[in-house]
Amino acid sequence: MRDLQDIALDTARSAGAEYADIRISNHRTQNIRTREERVQSVSNRESFGFGVRVLVRGTWGFASSHVVDKNEIAKVTKRAVAIAKANRVIQNDPVILAPVKAYEDTWKTPIKKDPFTVPLEDKINLLLKVNEEALKIKGASFCNSFMLIMNERKYFASTEGTYLDQDTYRIWPQFTVTAVDRDKGEFETCISEIYPMGSGYEFVEENEMVSLAPEVASTAVEKLSARSVDPGKKDIILDPTNLWLTIHESIGHPTELDRALGYEANYAGTSFLTVDKMGKLKLGSDIVNFAADKTIEGGLASVGYDDDGEKTKEWYLVKDGLFIDYQTTRDQVFWPEYQNARKDAGLPEVTESYGTCYGDSWSSIPFQRMPNIHLDPGKDRLSLDDLISDTKDGIYITGRASYSIDQQRYNFQFSGQTFHEVKNGKITGMLKDVAYQANTKEFWNSCDAICDERFWKMYGSYYDGKGQPGQSNAVSHGCPPARFRKVNVINTGKTI
Amino acid sequence: MILSKSDSRALIEKILSMTNADEARVNLSGGRSGNTRFALNAITTSGDEDTFTITLRAAFGSRHASMSVNQTDDASLESLVRKTEEAAKFAPEDPEYVPELGRQNYLSIKPFSRSTARASARSRVKGTEAALRPARRNDLVSAGFLEHDHSFSAVGNSAGLFAHSESTDASFSNTIRTKDGKGSGWAGDSSRDFSKVDCGDASKRAIWKSKHSADANTLEPGIYPVILEPQAVADLMRFAAYAMNARSADEGRSFYSKKGGGNKLGEQVCGTNITIRSQPKHPEILGFPFAGNGLPAKEISWIENGILKNLYYDRYWAYKNNVESTGFPSNMVIEGGTGSVEDLIRGAKKAVLVTRLWYIRFVDPQTILMTGLTRDGTFLVENGKIKHAVKNFRFNESPMTVLNNVENMSKSVRVGGSLVPAMHASQFNFASLSDAV
Numbered sequence: 001m002r003d004l005q006d007i008a009l010d011t012a013r014s015a016g017a018e019y020a021d022i023r024i025s026n027h028r029t030q031n032i033r034t035r036e037e038r039v040q041s042v043s044n045r046e047s048f049g050f051g052v053r054v055l056v057r058g059t060w061g062f063a064s065s066h067v068v069d070k071n072e073i074a075k076v077t078k079r080a081v082a083i084a085k086a087n088r089v090i091q092n093d094p095v096i097l098a099p100v101k102a103y104e105d106t107w108k109t110p111i112k113k114d115p116f117t118v119p120l121e122d123k124i125n126l127l128l129k130v131n132e133e134a135l136k137i138k139g140a141s142f143c144n145s146f147m148l149i150m151n152e153r154k155y156f157a158s159t160e161g162t163y164l165d166q167d168t169y170r171i172w173p174q175f176t177v178t179a180v181d182r183d184k185g186e187f188e189t190c191i192s193e194i195y196p197m198g199s200g201y202e203f204v205e206e207n208e209m210v211s212l213a214p215e216v217a218s219t220a221v222e223k224l225s226a227r228s229v230d231p232g233k234k235d236i237i238l239d240p241t242n243l244w245l246t247i248h249e250s251i252g253h254p255t256e257l258d259r260a261l262g263y264e265a266n267y268a269g270t271s272f273l274t275v276d277k278m279g280k281l282k283l284g285s286d287i288v289n290f291a292a293d294k295t296i297e298g299g300l301a302s303v304g305y306d307d308d309g310e311k312t313k314e315w316y317l318v319k320d321g322l323f324i325d326y327q328t329t330r331d332q333v334f335w336p337e338y339q340n341a342r343k344d345a346g347l348p349e350v351t352e353s354y355g356t357c358y359g360d361s362w363s364s365i366p367f368q369r370m371p372n373i374h375l376d377p378g379k380d381r382l383s384l385d386d387l388i389s390d391t392k393d394g395i396y397i398t399g400r401a402s403y404s405i406d407q408q409r410y411n412f413q414f415s416g417q418t419f420h421e422v423k424n425g426k427i428t429g430m431l432k433d434v435a436y437q438a439n440t441k442e443f444w445n446s447c448d449a450i451c452d453e454r455f456w457k458m459y460g461s462y463y464d465g466k467g468q469p470g471q472s473n474a475v476s477h478g479c480p481p482a483r484f485r486k487v488n489v490i491n492t493g494k495t496i
Numbered sequence: 497m498i499l500s501k502s503d504s505r506a507l508i509e510k511i512l513s514m515t516n517a518d519e520a521r522v523n524l525s526g527g528r529s530g531n532t533r534f535a536l537n538a539i540t541t542s543g544d545e546d547t548f549t550i551t552l553r554a555a556f557g558s559r560h561a562s563m564s565v566n567q568t569d570d571a572s573l574e575s576l577v578r579k580t581e582e583a584a585k586f587a588p589e590d591p592e593y594v595p596e597l598g599r600q601n602y603l604s605i606k607p608f609s610r611s612t613a614r615a616s617a618r619s620r621v622k623g624t625e626a627a628l629r630p631a632r633r634n635d636l637v638s639a640g641f642l643e644h645d646h647s648f649s650a651v652g653n654s655a656g657l658f659a660h661s662e663s664t665d666a667s668f669s670n671t672i673r674t675k676d677g678k679g680s681g682w683a684g685d686s687s688r689d690f691s692k693v694d695c696g697d698a699s700k701r702a703i704w705k706s707k708h709s710a711d712a713n714t715l716e717p718g719i720y721p722v723i724l725e726p727q728a729v730a731d732l733m734r735f736a737a738y739a740m741n742a743r744s745a746d747e748g749r750s751f752y753s754k755k756g757g758g759n760k761l762g763e764q765v766c767g768t769n770i771t772i773r774s775q776p777k778h779p780e781i782l783g784f785p786f787a788g789n790g791l792p793a794k795e796i797s798w799i800e801n802g803i804l805k806n807l808y809y810d811r812y813w814a815y816k817n818n819v820e821s822t823g824f825p826s827n828m829v830i831e832g833g834t835g836s837v838e839d840l841i842r843g844a845k846k847a848v849l850v851t852r853l854w855y856i857r858f859v860d861p862q863t864i865l866m867t868g869l870t871r872d873g874t875f876l877v878e879n880g881k882i883k884h885a886v887k888n889f890r891f892n893e894s895p896m897t898v899l900n901n902v903e904n905m906s907k908s909v910r911v912g913g914s915l916v917p918a919m920h921a922s923q924f925n926f927a928s929l930s931d932a933v
Binding site for chain 1: 497529531532533535536537538539540541542543544545546547548549560561562563564565566567579580583584586587588590591592616617618621624625628637639640641643669670671673677680682747748749751753754755756757854855856857858859860862863865867868869871888890892894896897900927928929930931932933
């Protein structure tokens with residue numbers, strides 16, 4: 001492998017590149033989909049190839065190919081250099097890379113059971129059994145289930161002297177039950193609260209989907225007769241199964257440095273967290289702390305090294321409610337706007353990347369992608385029951401459903417899988433047609449209670465989109481249940 | 497990698513000859529694309545991608561599975577065949593298995609342009625310059641994307657079906673912002689033909705919107721008449737199209753389901769001025785001649801004068817209901833009027849003009865209620881003129897409500913793979929304000 005990688009690095013140097021890296025990677029996926037008693041599809045996919053990234057007099061160039069041999073690597077590297085040279089004509093400021101150490105290392109997702117070696121029959125039987133158990137519940141009309149498995153074996157080398165071999169696994173089993181009332185012409189769905197994880201097949205076994213199925217099915221049926229919510233300002237208690245996505249959208253994306261400076265303006269958008277707010281903006285209440293990492297066990301974004309060859313690490317984005325930092329890559333660290341804003345705010349100097357560079361395939365150009373981002377647990381002992389007991393007029397919301405946020409991450413609207421009314425400290429019944437709408441800063445400043453570490457749980461997204469052409473990133477977010485005061489709750493019921 | 501028709505046929509036949517499956521299908525796809533991203537008035541990334549995929553679907557009786565690889569050496573092909581066969585044998589019998597299609601006749605469509613196939617990093621620099629120069633000249637900040645793609649697709653199966661086609665696509669989009677971040681305008685252009693993508697004209701439109709959207713006034717949220725520009729119409733209406741799955745409708749879990757059972761075929765589902773079709777041979781949005789399973793693309797009326805004429809049927813659901821399979825819509829053509837967006841503005845007493853929509857998600861699939869936001873140029877129109885920019889809104893609205901309240905439409909224009917008009921509708925629910933620019 002090193003022989004092939006060195007061809008790219010040497011060819012790039014000879015052609016005038018001051019920096020080059022090559023990723024040779026093999027991507028394997030397995031996707032099993034079922035509904036009711038039937039397997040809809042079993043599909044396996046393998047994709048092998050390489051991508052070469054070069055920096056020529058401060059301008060990036062990239063090219064890739066699925067043919068992995070010496071001649072092709074040399075040819076494609078020359079093409080990447082030619083692209084950089086063509087673009088240099090209309091460039092302004094040269095790209096500057098933050099320093100990085102040279103590493104020779106291997107890393108592997110800590111898995112106990114390789115999901116690709118588990119017999120296909122076992123996986124199929126599990127999903128069909130889930131469907132069967134769900135459909136035993138009276139009123140449950142349909143059950144769809146799936147299992148996604150991913151492995152990415154990546155060999156990275158750069159002209160900094162780094163050679164890395166990383167082996168990443170992710171897995172996601174899930175099912176959805178639909179209850180249909182044909183007489184009324186209505187239907188409701190409920191999705192199991194199982195989210196993807198950087199794990200082996202042991203994650204599937206731990207989740208006991210079969211025993212979960214009747215409960216999810218019963219919830220779908222119950223939703224049909226739930227009371228439509230009365231809109232208004234209410235206290236909302238968000239379960240980790242719901243709050244992780246709110247963190248992802250309202251904290252994760254606006255703290256991407258490329259967005260904040262305008263690099264994603266044409267697609268994903270910019271950020272209300274402009275650099276002048278770093279070290280100055282009270283983004284949340286005093287109890288709100290957000291830490292970022294690419295190191296946590298089970299995290300979907302966890303790896304040993306990023307696609308810049310930087311060792312992954314942990315750092316804070318928000319401390320005691322104060323917004324203090326961004327997510328960065330090597331080519332972002334020395335952006336003057338970032339450095340000047342840190343200096344102006346009296347924040348410590350940053351001279352290394354946080355290691356958040358990622359390309360979702362050998363054919364994709366790596367760029368800044370979200371690490372795992374978590375809400376710290378509350379420092380005081382507080383359970384979910386305590387939170388509910390302490391709430392007079394509120395709604396307890398679980399699960400991921402409709403979610404939408406504007407291109408600068410101010411205004412968001414989220415829904416959920418289940419909504420339970422809380423009156424005078426007690427859950428009084430199920431509601432439907434609920435969504436909460438808020439402004440990010442007001443929302444996090446209205447957070448007045450966060451449960452302690454016993455209730456901290458991590459969920460995540462398998463597909464987080466960004467960039468043009470679009471790339472997908474997997475990322476985890478951990479949090480405990482938390483309460484937010486006087487949030488705008490709307491009724492989403494409608495007739496046409 | 498692009499494979500010619502003869503090379504595709506040879507590779508497909510080779511793979512089919514290696515399998516012992518009762519039935520098999522091979523799909524080949526690949527291509528070469530190039531893209532350039534720019535932001536802050538400079539190129540940020542630029543690259544070429546070369547891709548290739550072989551997918552084998554094998555069936556023993558009604559047990560089936562599929563696998564994809566991207567290597568063509570004999571060992572990789574042998575592994576593809578054996579692994580696919582093994583997975584298929586483990587799969588349970590599929591009560592909905594439909595045998596492979598035999599030979600088909602396809603529409604003569606060539607969605608291919610030589611200029612796109614020949615495009616390079618240098619040609620992208622020219623297009624990018626057309627975006628960056630006027631932005632710099634106007635002291636504005638440009639961020640955008642220019643890409644071209646030349647690809648091929650081929651399908652062949654053990655029942656004798658074979659199809660091959662090459663296609664090209666090119667697109668450009670540009671978001672121009674004022675330096676103080678108070679104004680933002682977007683415009684784009686796309687074509688099968690790279691030489692017809694007008695980066696300069698799109699950038700000019702984006703600049704106008706950026707300048708005129710600065711210092712937007714606040715218009716209180718509420719239900720207002722709306723003029724959705726073609727991009728906003730395409731953004732929203734695709735959800736009405738996605739929902740037209742016959743099986744979901746028959747199963748009672750769709751807007752197109754009928755109370756008491758069945759679906760709404762033959763019923764008035766929107767205004768009598770609405771007609772939506774798939775027209776793969778339409779010269780402005782040439783579709784692809786066949787789907788992945790080899791089913792030919794065909795002209796289909798989905799909604800005619802507001803009446804639901806067709807839902808899309810996959811091969812199994814079509815067989816079960818004894819109707820012809822439509823396949824997934826090959827493209828979307830909404831029949832428009834004759835004028836321009838400017839004509840709609842001139843004809844409006846009061847309306848909110850929307851450039852494009854963002855982060856659209858289902859809120860309630862039963863009513864196709866969607867939420868999302870306006871973006872990059874939202875204006876108040878009064879007495880036939882754009883009066884001033886307004887702050888962006890979050891909306892909670894169904895495309896079906898819009899289609900039931902369309903008062904006027906412009907001529908339809910190409911937006912990606914669709915041909916859609918701008919629409920002037922009498923009501924649209926702008927639910928809350930967004931501070932985003």
